[in-house]
Amino acid sequence: MKFVRGPLAMVSVVVMAGGCASGGPAPVPVRAPPAVANRTGASPARVSMRSAEIDARLRAEWQSKKIETTARVDDAGFLRRVHLDLTGRVPSAQAVEAFLADRSADKRAKVIDALLASPAYADHFTNYWDRALLGRDVRNNVDRAEFRRWLHERFDANVGYDVWVRDLVSATGLTTGPKSDDGSPLPAATSDVRVNGATNWYVRYMDNPADLAGTASRLFLGVQIQCAQCHDHKTEKWRMSDFQAFTASFMQTRAQLFYPQDKDKKGTRPFDVEDVEKPRRKAKGMDLTDYKNAVPRALDGTELAASGRPRAALAAWITAKRNPWFARAVVNRMWAKLLGRGFFEPIDDIRESNPPAVPGLLDALAQDFVASGYDLKHLLRLVANTEAYQLAARPKAQLPTWGAPVERGSAPAGDERGAAEGAAQVRRDEDALWSYFHMDRLGPDELLDSLAQATGDKSLLEKGAGGDQIRAGLRKQFAFLFDVDEEADHHDEFDGTIAQALWMINGNVLNRSVQVAPGSALAEVIGKPGRDEAKIRALYMRTLSRPPTAEETEHWVKFVNANPMRQAYEDLLWALLNSSEFLFNH
Incomplete structure (x- = not known):
């Protein structure tokens, strides 16, 4: 070539x-059983929302703002899109041929169910959350393969989102264990070392508890509390004291080498993550005084130190049904993943001064998600079956671009400006209200x-x-x-x-x-x-x-x-x- x-x-x-196109933070054995128990608690009788209700709410919003949606995407386009969104890869040629030949009215719903039940679903969402939680660059101390294995077992068994987030935030145990020559973990029968792959998330941030607190708040609550790390903002709710109190929840957790002789060893080494009685006093290059002296507290003011394990208390608070952010944050995130744009944009910026689109629909979806037992498959199925998700990827009509000159006519200049501003507002509404599918690389x-x-x-x-x-x-x-x-923002133009x-x-x-x-x-x-x-x-x-x-x-x-x-x-x-x-x- x-x-x-x-x-x-x-x-x-x-x-x-x-x-x-769970419980608590106890470590698990080095080799988990073939399948992790499904602990979603989902019950079809408790799930009340249907995709048709989402369609009706969006249709009312489109009509109120005089928005015309695009046509429905054709079968080939839908199949490619749903394969990418639910399994992270394009469909096989055989799958395309079979789908195009299928004349059944419910074939789209059937393929959604089939993809959610496929092994590729667990593979794809392991990739998604691994990237979101660990980022691109990680230190040698993190056993990313063990972390991915832990994630995959949860998605393979469809463990409830609240359960695995609680287990992750409060995780204790070893980051990694003995490996065979090919790098795979030794089975439990050959080792008594107990490993909990979730602890690698803590070790990823162990030298900077402030980054860990900011990441936890952003990913699981959709709140950018890290903006208050250095100063109070005049117009925003969170103060430095809030950030320090939230970060203090992680100060009584320690990660140390499991084998002292590994101190000078290169590569991935086992770290033992555990909760201790007294807050940490130091970290590499960081002054922890403000966090060490702060009283651990959640964002709503709930104090977390009473149990002596503030990190576990924080995990329970984050995933509690009464938490006003938790369910809304993941619903917004998954909606944006499938539709290219969330109710809130950016997707991790839930605050009063950044109001969401169609707030009633977001709240209804969050309530339904809780009722389903925090079942991510149920949420994805609900969204993928909507009319909005199955729209074509380009606007029905090309409106004047922002800032484009308006042709002169008999109307006064003020009317010309008003018409241009009105057209621009319609375009913003079309973009924000999913009247067409948002392309993404x-x-x-x-x-x-x-x-x-x-x-x-x-x-x-x-x-x-x-x-x-x-x-x-x-x-x-x-x-x-x-x-x-x-x-x-998911509506930004592609910039390769x-x-x-x-x-x-x-x-x-x-x-x-x-x-x-x-x-x-x-x-x-x-x-x-x-x-x-x-x-x-x-x-x-x-x-x-x-x-x-x-x-x-x-x-x-x-x-x-x-x-x-x-x-x-x-x-x-x-x-x-x-x-x-x-x-x-x-």
């Missing part, structure tokens, strides 16, 4: 224009898994220590180049980088994946008997999850016939994977 791929300078433009995990699905690259799909190491290295590289800011473009154009992984190699998807496609039209269709189904248009088919047939067959098909696959249609969820 070469950096410049000849006629593809023109070819890829054609493709891109084609369209746009794929994150690093989604892009990596979608490339693996589309190309059949065995090194990306391989399981076990070797494959996991390859994926971990690629994930780190992808995260550096393609990481999406989960907390930013030169490094990202160069990686996709000339990266080793992508160029290797599009070669006609034994066992590759491309070798399978071009090795089948039949006309070029069928092979072109097969590649479109694998990558863009739709059949090509007649114009696209005609263009590519001419291209294949004008070039050496192997090179032509490699270039075709390369162009499809580099198209905006592949790189976006739409």
